[in-house]
Amino acid sequence: MNSKKSEKFSNCLNAMQKFAETYAKQTNTFFYSDPSITSVVLIGLATYKDKYGVPLCPCRNYNNEKAEVELNYWICPCVSMRERKECHCKLFLQPDESSALQTQEISLATIYKNL
DSSP states (O other): OOHHHHHHHHHHHHHHHHHHHHHHHHHTOBOBSSHHHHHHHHHHHHHHHHHHSSOBOTTSOOSOHHHHHHHOSSBSSOHHHHHHOOOTTSSSBOTTSTTBOSOOOOOHHHHHHTO
16 A cells, blocks of 8 residues: 555544544443454545545445445444444444443554454
8 A cells, every 4th residue: 555545544444433522422322342353444444435435334245336325324323323323333332232342443453453
């Protein structure tokens, strides 16, 4: 990866980390007890943000990613998360879920460790 592309991805990853922490606090949701799960989802979101400019859900398979971006349903936070607080990626967990870590923070160092 060239340095310009690497810098762009790093900026996207930083944005996704900040977004996730802020959104978790705003919605009283929490990250998964295994930080590698949270890291992988954030890396996936950053990859799509880098590619399309928006964080398309990385936990789904798409026949046409560009069409999905235009539909706006699976852009994080997806419609099911916004409407019902249901995140199938397990990025945002309800406080009573057994796998919820009870934290709303994840460091960039932890995310990069799981790259």
